[in-house]
Amino acid sequence: MPETDLKGTVLDGRYQVIEPIAEGAMGSVWRGERVKLGRAVAIKIMHQELPDELASRQRFEREAKLMALLEHPNCVSVIDFGVHEDKPFLVMDLVRGTSLIEILDKQGHLDVAKSSDIIRQVLSGLAHAHERGIVHRDIKPANIMITEKAGLGQQVRILDFGLARMQEATGTKLTTGIVVGTPNYMAPEQCKGGDIDARTDLYACGVVLFEMLTGRKPFIADDPIQVVRKHLLEKAPTMASLTNTDFGELEAVVAKALAKSPNDRFASAVDMAKAVELASSNATKTSAAALYSRAVPTGGPAIGNQQATMSGWNVPQDGQSAAPPQSYPPPPEGYPPPPQGYPPPPQGYPPPPQGYPPPAQGYPPPPQGYPPPPQGYPPPPVAAPPSVAAAGAAQPVAPLPSVGAAGAAGAAGAAPSPIASSAPGAAVVAPPPVGAPRMPTPAAGARAVPPPRGATPAAGARAVAPPPRGATPAAGSPAAPPAGATPAAGSPAGATPAAGARAVPPPRVPTPAAGAPVAPGDVH
Secondary structure (H helix, E strand, O other), X not given: OOOOOOOOOEEOOOEEEEEEEEEOOOEEEEEXXXXXXXOEEEEEEEOOOOOHHHHXXXXXXXXXXXXXXXXXXXXXXXXXXXXXXOEEEEXXXXXXXXXXXXXXXXXXXXXXXXXXXXXXXXXXXXXHHHHOOEEOOOOOHHHEEEEEEOOOEEEEEEOOHHHOEEOOOOOOOOOOOOOOOOHHHOOHHHHOOOOOOHHHXXXXXXXXHHHHHHOOOOOOOOOHHXXXXXXXXXXXXXHHHHHOOOOOHHHHHHHHHOOOOHHHOOOOHHHHHHHHHHHHHHHHHHHHHHHHHHHOOOOOOOEOOEEEEOOEEEOOOOOOOOOOOOOOOOXXXXXXXXXXXXXXXXXXXXXXXXXXXXXXXXXXXXXOOOOOOOOOOOOOOOEOOOOOOOOOOOOOOOOOOOHHHHHHHHHHOOOOOOOOOOOOOOOOOOOOOOOOOOOOOOOOOOOOOOXXXXXXXXXXXXXXXXXXXXXOOOOOOOOOOOOOXXXXXXXXXXXXXXXXXXXXXOEOOOOOXXXXXXXXXXXX
């Protein structure tokens, strides 16, 4: 908890302090908010006990302005600064994620690939700051934040440039005589309060890489002063001596970064990043090859006191033979015996199907002939007697011969025509059907006697049409009545017979069957 509770305080009328985040040797970090914009920020407030040289308002403002120029995805830049009650404060972006120190506390150490990726991103952000003459001076796991960005994967951000200092334009000299930083990650020149430059940050990167790979720091002591003495006087141990793991070329990279003299270290962050990338790639290949060689030994000759075995390299003790065992050890008790050979193959293929099914018993018999043709045409339908046309209706009427003409025709022996002209209103008589018996032709001089009234003519009898009204029989015609004779009953009224003529009614024409054809020879 910070020594002074600043919760709710508004700094410089612009930033409200909300709650503490962390406490460091140089100051405390608080979560804050821009008053009018509501933007979340991180505020680092320097301790009041800082030396006057560090708390100089003029230098603080000058260097804060330069650090605000940092624009790099691996750097958290300063966005504002000020002084509150004689205490300088810096305002930075608030980064949400997991710090590297939290990851190491939980996992202990990281593998080569992940450790190399994190330190290369840190070196990339430092290269950007070093190009602008800014030295961080406090690189450590607590100031390395790891976030996950959608589509970008793992992203490393360098926090807290609050202790950063600018290199002088005329040289590399910075903050002489004052020791600032975290003892476990301070370079020898930083521990002595001497001149510092970009290579000071590379020393701290070497300590961070050592800790990620081994899970411990290179120099450990209960007293911070003893830790500083070790940085100054003792050589850093190898990583293999602490973990019994071969890190390959990464061992040399870490050793060069932890050199006591800045001149023996990498010249720049870019050079160190390239060396880390190359060494980590080779270390991955070497570790895979070594694992394979240990798992599957070649069985070659002994190397020194070592003998290749199926389980790796056997190093005999003093006075013992290095010869390989004469036989393999028996299997442990309790395991099932190996299978006694392979199971027998299947007893041949299954028999083929018993032939194809018999074919169909021929095609079905053809139909038994066509049906017999119809036995002749059906008889014509019997039509109803034709109706008499309405009186006065226009009907086609064939001319009828006069009685005298009929008589003359009969006398001549010719067949009289049954169709004669009739007066208006007379009925139309159709010809008899085909095959009907013909009316006999009367002999010359024979008289046609009308049937009695109400009598039905015999079948086949011909009806003689009466002569038209006013017709005068020809002289000498047999039908002419004698002079003074009274016309027979049924003769048309008003007809005046000629002198000596007898009125004879016309023969009745039988009604033909409906639809019966009329043959030309049937007309008399």
